[in-house]
Amino acid sequence: MANQESLDKLQKLIQGTTNQTINNAEQTSNQKLTNNFSGVNLESADLSMSDLDDINLSETILRGAYLLCANLKRTNFSNSDLSDANLSGAIMWFANFSKVNLKGADLRGTSFRGANLKGANLEGANLWRSNITDAELIQGNLTNANLTRANLRNSNLTNANFSYAELNDANLNEANLTGANFSHANLRDVTLKDANLKDANLSYVNLVGSQLNRANLEGANLEGANLYCSNFTDANLNHTKLRNTDLNQVNLRGVKINHGTELDNKWYLVWDLVNHGAYGRNLSGVNLENADLKGANIGSANLTNANLKSANLRYANLSNANLTNIQLSNANLTDINLIKANLYNANMQGANLSNTLLFNSIMTGALLNQAKLLKAQLCDAELSNANLMMANLMNANLKNAKLLGADLRKINLEGAELDGAIFGNNIGISEAMKQELIKRGAVFQG
Secondary structure, eight states: OOOHHHHHHHHHHHHTSTTOSOOSHHHHHHHHHHTBOTTOBOTTOBOTTOBOTTOBOTTOBOTTOBOTTOBOTTOBOTTOBOTTOBOTTOBOTTOBOTTOBOTTOBOTTOBOTTOBOTTOBOTTOBOTTOBOTTOBOTTOBOTTOBOTTOBOTTOBOTTOBOTTOBOTTOBOTTOBOTTOBOTTOBOTTOBOTTOBOTTOBOTTOBOTTOBOTTOBOTTOBOTTOBOTTOBOTTOBOTTOBOTTOBOTTOBOTTOBOOTTOBOOHHHHHHHHHHHHOOTTOBOTTOBOTTOBOTTOBOTTOBOTTOBOTTOBOTTOBOTTOBOTTOBOTTOBOTTOBOTTOBOTTOBOTTOBOTTOBOTTOBOTTOBOTTOBOTTOBOTTOBOTTOBOTTOBOTTOBOTTOEEETOBOTTOBOTTOBOTTOEEESOBTOOHHHHHHHHHTTOEEOO
């Protein structure tokens, strides 16, 4: 309940305002008894720090009012005008804000836990770091609103309008967003795990780095959206529109798609490889640049002349695969299986091959300049005429590997195992370095 001091302050503000309909002694007494202040004019009033718990302020004019850090739990503001009001830091648990005008309001750090905001107008409002968990925002208008780092977990936002809104790093886990409109909104780094986005409009949104694990996107429109590095693991994309969508580095493992899913051919192939593998398939010349193929089974496949620049292949199986002339520059090849793979003339400039298994692999003429091969297993690998300039092979295993004619300028072989490794006619090997490598078990020919 509201405390008496706050009620007295509210009453004085009402009495001091001109043209009030409630201003005689009898009405004043009635207000104190019922906590009913419906329909009063409190424009620009300062009620900061007030305790107005569970009072009726429905249909009240509070334009430009100050309610900073006020206790407004269970307060009824339905149909009131709080446009441009400052409620930053206020606590409004289970309050009634249905059909309230909060356009341009300052709501930073507020808590709307369990509040009713059905049909509320929050256009251009600042809800930075606000808590709107378990709330009702059905058909709410949040166009151009700032919801950066806001927490909307488990709230009902059915048919809400978030177009052009800022939702950077917001929490929308388990929220009901059926039919919501996010067109052109910024949802960078947002979390939407287990959220229901059925039939939602996400066209041209920024979803870079977002988490959509297990989200329901059935029938949603994501045309033209930027989904770079997003996680869609186990999401439902049945009947979802994804044409002209940026799916670079998107995790599609476990994703459900059907005949009604509109997906560009490249990303359909990525989805297929991640979820069904491509063991022994002919994928010669395919373009999988920037694809997330983490953990894919592509062993013994033919990927000659394929483009996998900047692709993520961590934990993938490419053993015995034919990767002749493949483009793998700047790719993530850590912890993958490339045993007996043919990487003849492969371009792996700047790629990360740390902890990778490359036993008996063929890398003759491969470009590995500036590549990372920390702790890579290169036993019996063929690296003749390869370019390893500025490559980092710290703690790599090069036992019995062949590096004849390889470019070794500025190479890092610190801690590498070199027993039986064969060198000769190498660029970048000084006499002093040669003697050191021989002491470590290397063999020089020619």
